[in-house]
Amino acid sequence: MTISKDQLGALIFLVLSIAYGYNATLIPLLPGDEFEPINAQSLPIALATLGGIFSFLLLVGSTLSSKRSDDKLVLHGYDFALVGKLLALIVGFALALEWVGFLLATVLFLIGGYWLLGERRPKTLLIASLPFAVGIWFVLAQLLDIYLAPGRLFSALFGG
Amino acid sequence: MLDGIMTGLTTAVMPFNLLMVVVGCFAGTFIGMLPGLGPISAVALMIPITYGLDPSSGIILMAGVYYGAVFGGSTSSILINAPGCASTVVTAFDGYPLAQQKQAGKALALAAYSSFTGGTIGAIVLLFAAPALASVSLSFQSSDYFALMLLGLTAVAAFSGKGQVLKAMIMTIFGLMIATVGTDVMSGAPRFTFGSLDLIDGVSFLLLAMATFALAEVVMTVLKGQHKEEEPEMDMASLGSMKLSKDEVKEIAPTVARSSVFGFIIGVLPGAGATIASFLAYGLERNLASAKEKLKFGKGALRGLAAPESANNAASTGSFVPLLTLGIPGSGTTAIMLGALIAYGIQPGPRLFIDNPDVFWSVIISMYFGNLVLLILNLPLIPYISRLLVIPRPILIPLILFFSITGVYLVSFNTFDIHMMVIITVLAILLKLLNFPMAPMLLGFILGGIMENNLSRALTLSDGSFAFLWERPLTLAIVVITLLVLLVPLISPLISRAIGKRKTSYPGPEAAVTEGEG
Known part of the structure; x- marks a missing residue:
């Protein structure tokens, strides 16, 4: 049945x-x-x-x-592996936020995301992530004056 | 009322609020164009931004995004036959054939004019209907509220289409269950927190909305492999003229007028949003057309394009009536706005236009501006905005994911929320694969807390007896309507069998509503 x-x-x-x-x-x-x-x-x-x-x-x-x-539920034809990796990337992003801070975590998350979805050209990977992350960080931290905690790793290395 | 309009006008014309209308319409148009992301996702993505604004600016922004998204959805329907949201599925029936006949410009212009007229007529009716309804509802007591919430929740389930009613009811209950997580307001007892400190405050509304409507929608497109699809080719040179001839205007004017009023009325009904309105208006127009014109429907009939476009915009406006006057959202999108208003500490409902007249009136007034912005700014810019659609999906998807995650994170600064979002997204995908609708869950979640408060107040006042449900004529009337609404899905097969001979060939709204858009 x-x-x-x-x-x-x-x-x-x-x-x-x-x-x-x-x-x-x-x-x-x-x-x-x-x-x-x-x-x-x-x-x-x-x-x-x-x-x-x-x-x-x-x-x-x-x-x-x-x-x-x-x-009946049909599961083939769906790309569960890719979705699993994307969700793992999000969990990784959460960990990175705590350990290495907002800026670096964002760059890593975006590059990882582009890579997973099939973008391989190093130039595109960098251009679409680095300026964007810096821009967002600038708006948040400088313009809106939101305190973004530096990663624990940096606090541990250089002192908070 | 004149006082109110003046208050609204002064708030709405403040430069910042005007900017919000423009920004909202643009952002909405863009997000609405992306296939898979509809008005609900667009508005959900805006919530974190509105947290930093004052209530009227925030709700003006969200309203702008709402009708911008509806408009953007029709643009992608017409140009690439890929409806951005459920409420513009019908637009593609006649809009895309027009584009294939090299009349895309005309189709876009017609869609914009119809949307404008629909939205404006809707806003005018809203101007009179909302205060009238609000003054009536001022006499409501907690028992009436409880009954109203019941009505709102059952209506959403009842309108959710064939074979979906039970599922929608289950999802509503599920939403109510999620709402009970956290500290009980009455006694302070922790409920379903399993000893976790992070759950003491309950599940945040923003988190739930973002996870189910932004994250899950995007992840669904990845799951289906849609990100690998080639970007649709759009030949902007063949847009054609954007002008309509006098005869054409004459032909569609009655259609637009009819569909606008019709759409507004559908929009006011709790649970029936823009999607159902557009399908019904298309069907109505098709039935009214002469036998000769009927053949043109589906092949590029101007009336077939004008009807759903006016109706869905009028219905978007109409769904603000129950939101602003009763505090009961008429659709998934207004449910999100309700949640945002509550987050501001504003209680939408009859007291809104007394306690916060600026919010109440400026939203209504800003709708006129929003419709103007769509017509004057967006229409000429459409060829340029639609170029954004060419951004490759592998780039776009991580960006949307990033915005939805940081949107939640930047409110709480707690990475537990991100883990929670992932869990909810996985659940939402599972439920989507099983064809369970999402909107009723969100509605149940948002109304859950208010409903429990009203129920407990009513029960305490009546000393634990459920007699409050029938002691007041008003409460009784609402309860009776609720029961009638529950009976609708039972009766509707009989009705459709009776008129089965006139069956039309277009798909019913059921499929679209399953997606929970509107």
Whole structure:
């Protein structure tokens, strides 16, 4: 039996609703809150119930009307490897922001991004990243007077 | 009201605010032209910039970006048959054939004139409708608000098209669930933070909007391999004349007038935005045309181009009515603006035009300027702006990614936010692959907090009894409308079966709305 997109989505949300509902019961309450008309747990529990009902309906509905076999999730034809690398690059950008500061992190991120998407000419890589990063840094740090922390690496090497 | 208009006028003509209109229209036109990025993404990308401005300038900028993006979307529809956003998909039906007949200039001009008329008529109606509605809604109590939020949330789900209603409901609930993360306003109890300090403040609205509508949209184009596509060839020399003959003006004038009013009304309805308006206006115009003219539709009919263009701009204006008067967004784009207003500490709703008359009126007045800017500045510049489309995708995509990430980072200066964005983007891509619509989630997230506050106030006042839902006639009326709206998707197949014989060949708005644009 193949699983359709709707069934898969419904299952995901059913599990999510149950997990959410379970966690909702763990929300700490103030003493006496359980006698109030509404407390911190009320809405989450209601949402978990509604979410459970709706995803169950979708699950049942899509199972009963599973005449469309073209509805199953097709994953080939998508470039997941590239997207994975791009997202890893973003995480790397976040780390670089902390360690080497805004300017260098931006240049590295842009060059990495262009490279991943297929731009290989060194001249284009540099021209499209360096002046842009310096420009943005100038606008932020000099014109708008926003404090951009220097990377921890530099603070450690040269003192903050 | 005259006082208000004067306040609005003085705020709107301040040089800085005029600049914002111009900048907004340009930026919007450019972003709207890029295939895949629509008004929602354009407005989301602007939020970080508006944080540094005062509320009226910020919302004026975002409004400018909004209709700039709608206009830019139609430009790429006409020139390269690649609609920048869902609300201009219909524009391509008749606009692209015109461009192929070497009449691209005429098509662009017609689109601009129709958009201008649609937007202006919309702005005039808004001028009268908004204050009237706002004064009525001043008597609203928390029970009415709660009912209104319910209406807004269900309407978005109900209008989301065939087979999508349940999914949209689930996404709305999901949005509401995300809204509960963080500290509970009533008791101060941490909810779903899992002991993490970074989650105590909840998920930031900016982060969620950027991750789902800017990052995820761009990453989707990479996922589909669209960045490798050859840049479309555009022959600017064959634009042709931009002039319309007198006969042509006469031919389309009634169409534009009809579609503008029609589009505005659709735009006011919560949940139905520019996309649905443009599809319905095209269908309406096609049904009204004589048998001979009907054949021309889809092959470059001027009326077929004018109708959706006037309607989508009028609807964009119309969707400001529920936003400004009730605090309920009519579309995904206005939902983002609502979030931005709340971030300013302004509570959109009936009290907006009493507490912040400058914001209320200057937005309305600036719409006239925005439409003028689009007509006078953008139209002659279109050949040059569209050249920006030739920037190779491998360069453009990292830049957009950079802007969306730093936009979030520069507000919090917390790299945890960037990691969070990546996680949300992965989730959003998964949900997009499963055909779940994104806009209802954002709407649920934004309305979630206000809804819980109103519910808890109403429940406390009525001593824990849900009778408040039917004790006041107004609340009861809204609840009844909500139930009716919920029934719409059940009834609509019956209606469409009844009129099934007159079935038209163009795709319904469902596909477009799935994308969550408008």
